[in-house]
Amino acid sequence: MKFIIGNWKMNGNTTERDDMLTALSKTKTKNKIVLCLPFTLLGCEKFGISIGAQDVSNHDNGAYTGDISATMLKDMGAQYVIVGHSERRLYHNETNELVREKAEHAIKAGIIPIVCVGETAEEKAAGHTTSIIKKMLLESIPENGEYIVAYEPRWAIGSGLTPTESEIVTAVKTVFDTLPAPVPILYGGSVNAENARDIISIPYVDGLLIGGASLKSETFIPIINSID
Numbered sequence: 474m475k476f477i478i479g480n481w482k483m484n485g486n487t488t489e490r491d492d493m494l495t496a497l498s499k500t501k502t503k504n505k506i507v508l509c510l511p512f513t514l515l516g517c518e519k520f521g522i523s524i525g526a527q528d529v530s531n532h533d534n535g536a537y538t539g540d541i542s543a544t545m546l547k548d549m550g551a552q553y554v555i556v557g558h559s560e561r562r563l564y565h566n567e568t569n570e571l572v573r574e575k576a577e578h579a580i581k582a583g584i585i586p587i588v589c590v591g592e593t594a595e596e597k598a599a600g601h602t603t604s605i606i607k608k609m610l611l612e613s614i615p616e617n618g619e620y621i622v623a624y625e626p627r628w629a630i631g632s633g634l635t636p637t638e639s640e641i642v643t644a645v646k647t648v649f650d651t652l653p654a655p656v657p658i659l660y661g662g663s664v665n666a667e668n669a670r671d672i673i674s675i676p677y678v679d680g681l682l683i684g685g686a687s688l689k690s691e692t693f694i695p696i697i698n699s700i701d
Contacts, residue, residue, distance in 0.1 A: 474504055474505055475679060475681070476504070476505045476679060476681070477504050477505065477507070477681055477697055478506075478507040478508075478623075478659065478680065478681065479506075479509060479683050479693055480509045480527060480558070480661075480684050481510050482511075482527065482560070482684060483511060484688055485510065486514075487514060490508075490517060491518075492690070493508065493689075493690055494518070494519065494520040495520060496694060497693075498520035498521050498522060500694050500697055501701075502697050502698075502701050503701060504697070504701065505680070506523065507524070507525050507553050508524055509524075509526060509527050509553065509554075509555055509587075510525070510526070510527070511527065512541050515551055516550055517550070523552050523553065524550050524551055525551055525552060525553030526541070526546045526549075526553070526584075527554070528541070528555065528558075528575075529541060529543050529546055529575050529579050529586075530542050530575070531571055531574035542582075543579045543581065543582035543584055544582050547582045547583055552585065553584060553586070553621075554575075554579050554584050555586075555682075556579065556586045556589070557569075557572035557575070557588055557609075557613055559589060559630050560630070562627075570612060572588065572589075572613040573612065573613050573614065576588055576613070576615040577615045577618070580615055580619065580620065585619050585620060585621060586615070587620070587621045587659070588615075588620055588621070589625050589682075590606055590609035590622065590625075591609075591644075592605045592606065594628035597626065602640075602647075603647050610648060610651045611651065621656060621658075621680075623658075623659040624644050624660055624661070625661035625662045626640075626662050629662030630661070630684065631685065632662075632663060633663050634662075635662060635668055635672075641660060641675050642675055642676060642677070645658050645660065645675065645676075645677040646676070648677070649677045658679050659678070659679065659680040659681060660678050660681055661683065664681050664682075665686050665696065666686070666695035669696045670699045681700075
């Protein structure tokens with residue numbers, strides 16, 4: 474079984490969500506489909522599809538205006554949550570330590586965190602991909618509990634660029650070798666119906682984290698169908 478996880482980012486409304494869930498419920502697959510939605514779109518009828526969130530607070534409760542706790546996400550039906558996405562690290566200056574705290578709060582609430590790691594274009598050009606991945610993992614992953622790791626080269630997010638097969642192999646094997654125990658490893662970054670099958674067949678890749686292509690059924694479902 475592979476994971477196919479859609480990340481809607483800051484997009485969508487209730488009608489689009491329900492249309493997508495209906496379409497996904499009619500799609501036959503042996504793989505695990507997860508739709509990570511904005512908080513406002515959680516608490517929905519799931520149609521047999523697993524639901525995830527895109528971020529979580531590192532606090533349980535309190536005077537943290539605008540934050541959403543793990544227990545709140547759980548109450549709204551979230552089974553998964555993305556933590557440390559490259560956009561959160563870039564636009565909100567999230568550190569590895571903060572990402573780990575968020576992951577641990579998610580696990581405490583019974584939610585599986587999807588911990589994202591990946592290098593920037595500058596780090597890649599300097600030949601630091603492997604060392605960056607190792608550092609991010611060692612400082613971001615929770616000490617205990619169930620979690621997933623997503624390797625997403627930050628230079629590939631939304632760019633239309635995809636690493637070569639050799640680059641992906643090197644990166645995901647680094648993840649595999651660095652983790653204290655085997656966990657599912659996803660690849661994310663400009664995934665589409667044309668490259669999904671090739672990427673999912675790469676050793677150590679247990680699934681895909683998909684951004685823009687997960688927003689519409691006509692682009693998301695072909696990805697799902699391509700890797701069955």
